[in-house]
Amino acid sequence: MECPYCNKKMQLGAIEADNLLSWTPEGENKGRMGRIFRSDRSPNSVILAELNVFSGSTVKAYYCIDCKKIIIDVPVTEE
Numbered sequence: 001m002e003c004p005y006c007n008k009k010m011q012l013g014a015i016e017a018d019n020l021l022s023w024t025p026e027g028e029n030k031g032r033m034g035r036i037f038r039s040d041r042s043p044n045s046v047i048l049a050e051l052n053v054f055s056g057s058t059v060k061a062y063y064c065i066d067c068k069k070i071i072i073d074v075p076v077t078e079e
């Protein structure tokens with residue numbers, strides 16, 4: 001993938017967490033407990049990675065070392 005800011009090639013890597021990994025709009029984050037338990041999280045949260053009992057939560061991400069930007073494709077999940 002090319003960086004949309006500088007058009008250089010981005011490096012593929014992964015973002016990992018022990019629990020659910022999600023993006024939540026500013027001001028809607030309910031703190032640590034809200035991030036751990038799905039029922040407490042904001043309905044506007046975007047889940048980046050579900051918990052995998054073997055490897056924790058992980059999602060592929062592209063990184064531009066020049067621009068200090070990371071781009072993540074949000075996984076398609078069926079609710």
Ligand SMILES: [Zn+2]
Binds near residue numbers: 003
């Ligand atoms: Zn860049």
